[in-house]
C-alpha cells in the first residue's frame with residue numbers, strides 16, 4: 001500500500017519538508033513530490049474527508065478507473081469501492097444509481113461488474129499481516145444483527161453475532177447473544193476458549209464498550225472485568241488499533257452477513273462446490289449450506305442436484321378486529337380455514353396453490369378464503385380486509401423436510417422442504433445443520449430426511 005495519507009499528514013499537519021517526509025516514510029523525494037502534486041491535481045485537501053482511506057486515495061491519485069468505452073459514462077469506481085463497504089450496499093444497487101444518473105450511456109450490469117473487477121485487481125494489496133499460530137485471537141461482533149422470533153409471542157428481537165477468529169488459521173467461533181453487554185461479552189469468551197480447548201497468547205478485541213474503557217493508540221485501557229478475565233486465563237489484551245481496519249480484517253472475514261445480495265448459482269468442481277456466484281461477486285466456498293426454501297432447486301441446479309421441492313403458495317388475509325372475535329385460534333375444518341387473533345387483527349389462513357415460484361396474489365383465492373371463513377363464522381361478514389400476504393411453502397413429495405448432505409458433494413448441506421412447518425422446525429433444523437458442519441453426530445437420525453432419497457423421473461433433470 002502506498003503511504004499517501006502519511007505523506008499528506010506529514011506535509012500539511014507536521015509541515016515537514018519533502019526531504020524530511022522522504023526520510024520519515026522511506027520513499028524517495030521524487031515520490032513524495034509526485035504524491036503531493038497528484039493530490040493537488042485531484043483536488044484533495046487536508047484534513048481529508050473521513051471516507052478517504054489509502055485505497056480510495058490511491059485510486060484517485062493514480063486514476064485506476066478503467067477507461068470507458070466510447071459512448072459510455074465512466075463510473076467512479078473509487079467511490080463505488082468505498083460505498084460497497086457500507087452496510088447493505090451492493091454492486092447491483094450502485095449500478096442502478098449509476099445507470100439512473102446516465103440514461104442511454106450507462107454500461108450494462110455485466111460490463112459494469114467486469115470493469116469494477118478490473119479496477120479491483122489494479123488496486124495494490126494492503127500490507128499482509130503475518131500471524132503466528134495460537135498467538136492472536138481477533139474478537140468482535142458481526143456488522144449486522146439477526147432477527148429472532150419468539151415462538152410464544154411472535155416478538156422479534158435482534159441477536160448479536162459474536163465472532164472470534166484465530167489470526168494464523170482463521171479458525172472461527174461464532175455465537176448469537178442478546179446483547180454486546182459485558183456479561184454476554186465475557187460469556188462468549190469463555191465459550192470460545194472451551195470451543196478452542198486452549199487460550200491464545202493475545203486477545204485482540206475491537207474497541208467495544210464492554211472491552212475497552214479508553215481507546216488510545218498507545219495506552220488503551222481494558223474494562224476491569226475484561227482485564228480480570230485475561231488475568232484469570234493467563235492471556236493479554238491488545239485492542240485493535242483505532243483507524244486500522246486491517247486489525248479487524250480477520251474477524252470480518254470470519255463472519256460477514258450480506259443482506260440484499262442475490263445468489264445466482266453455485267459452481268461445482270471435482271466433487272465439491274467451488275464458489276457461490278452472487279450479484280456482489282463470487283465467494284470461494286469452504287462449505288455451502290443451501291436453505292433457500294422453494295428456490296432451492298433452482299440454486300442447486302448448477303451442482304447437478306435433483307431436489308424435488310415445489311412452492312406451495314399460501315395466503316394470510318388479515319381482517320379488522322371486532323368485539324366478540326375468537327380469543328384463540330379456530331380451525332374451521334369443514335371450510336378449511338384457520339382464524340387466528342394476532343397483533344390486534346383476525347388472521348385468516350388457508351389454501352395451497354401450486355404455481356411454481358409465482359408470487360402474484362390471486363384475488364379469487366383471497367375471496368374464497370374470506371367466504372370460507374364467513375361460512376364458518378357468519379359474524380365476519382362485511383368485515384374490512386386490512387392486509388393480504390402470500391408466501392411459498394417449500395413442499396416435498398413425501399411431506400418430510402430435506403436436511404443433510406447430497407451424495408457426491410462433500411461440502412454441501414441442504415436444509416429445505418419444511419412445507420407448513422418451517423417456522424416451528426427452524427430451531428431443530430438449525431441445530432442439525434450446525435452439528436453436521438461441526439462434524440458432530442446429529443441429535444436425530446437424519447436418514448429419513450436425506451436429500452438422496454429421491455430419484456428423478458426420466459427427463460426431469
Ligand SMILES: Cc1cc2nc3c(=O)[nH]c(=O)nc-3n(C[C@H](O)[C@H](O)[C@H](O)COP(=O)(O)OP(=O)(O)OC[C@H]3O[C@@H](n4cnc5c(N)ncnc54)[C@H](O)[C@@H]3O)c2cc1C
Nearest residue numbers: 262263292293295314315391392418419420421422423424
Ligand atoms: C401462509 C403461510 C402460513 C404459514 N404458517 C406457518 C406456521 O404457522 N407455522 C410454521 O411453522 N410454518 C408456517 N409456514 C411455513 C413457513 O413459512 C415455511 O416452512 C418456512 O418459511 C420455510 O423456511 P425456509 O427458510 O426453508 O424458506 P423461506 O422462508 O422461503 O426462505 C428462503 C429464503 O431464501 C431467499 N432466497 C431465495 N432465492 C435466493 C437467491 N437466489 N439469493 C438469495 N436469497 C434467496 C428468499 O428470499 C427467502 O428469504 C407458513 C407458510 C405460509 C406461506
